Amino acid sequence: MSHAEHVALAERLYAALGTGDREALGEILHPQFTGRTTEGLPLGLGGRYDGPQDMQRDFWWRIGRNYRARAHAESFHALDDGRLFVSGRYRGEAIASGAELDAAFVHLLAFSEDDRILGLEQLTDSAAWAEALSAPAGLETIDYSVRDGLAVICLDRPGRRNALDLRMAEETLAVARRVAADATVRAVLICGNGPALTVGGDIEVFAKAAPGELGTTIDSMVTPFHEALRILSLLDVPVVTAAQGSVAGGGLGYVYVADIVLAAEDAKFVTAFAALGLTGDGGGTWFLPRLVGPRRAALMYLDNRPVGAEEALEWGLVSEVVPTDELRKRAMELATRLAAGPTRAFAGMRRLLRDSERTAFSEQLLAEIRTIATAADTADATGAVVAFLDKRRPEFQGR
Structure with a gap:
């Protein structure tokens, strides 16, 4: 040519x-x-x-x-x-x-x-x-901030118990993209203002849909929301979710994408789709069978079975149950501690745990070798070894 x-x-x-x-x-x-x-x-x-x-x-x-x-x-x-x-x-x-x-x-x-x-x-x-990608943009339904390496994504429609509408779905995607593009973020906390983390899809929005158009309405909401969940699930930093009150429908996605979930004593988890004649979104049909087992997942979906905080802990849906009035404080302390941890090692851990579902044991062992060797060459690992020998706490810089 x-x-x-x-x-x-x-x-x-x-x-x-x-x-x-x-x-x-x-x-x-x-x-x-x-x-x-x-x-x-x-x-x-x-x-x-x-x-x-x-x-x-x-x-x-x-x-x-x-x-x-x-x-x-x-x-x-x-x-x-x-x-x-x-x-x-x-x-x-x-x-x-x-x-x-x-x-x-x-x-x-x-x-x-x-x-x-x-x-x-x-x-x-x-x-x-x-x-x-990370430039500030006006947010109406989410209170988002980054301080000392901790990104806080706080759902902020307390008057509607943080029900998901199109605006919140789009803003969840916006902040997920912001987090993914911000190299200063070393941990994420997802929480909700008001009495509930989120009751899921906003039924008032559904009710306003014209006959035959509800599917289009839901599709327009779920598409950006699912992309947000995909991004959050693939982050190279730990994600903590604080769940209080009702956690329902697609809003369970904020629980699914977290590595650690703290549940208030008043938390109640319910898929809620069967009550509306719907099938489900938010990644539940993928996450729930892996978290609680296929039988319990089917019970939660088909029988619309609510699961309280203690039962959610027993089933493996949450990591810990804490007093309701201490939830936000405990979650912030945990997320802040993770933000000060070995970020590069956390990234490797998150990838290994995520990939283990579809990786053969022999392949997982090889992946562990590659990942730990990479982590061992970081400044954080080198500094932690020296700190151990000096009998002092390591100070991780995320490098």
């Missing part, structure tokens, strides 16, 4: 990405395509992607769910090894915050013998991507 043909193919790539044209990308990218993207990009997007499907699903489409942005190529230069050097800028905005994105990029494009793109190496200003 000539230089002009390489440039034309690169421009086709950027146009297809701008419009989300999967068919065009299938024609442009070689089956053995490899992408390498900038380390340090938010949402864990930096790294290597093998194959066009991985690049599209795990990189480009994830960018599309978090940003409205396009690559604007400004110059093209042919390299002696046959690759094309492209420089330009990504311009657009972060969906969650509405903040402007303007980040320089360099792409190195490699080409196959059958005139397709075989590889893409990307360099870009990762800080600009993270800054746009």
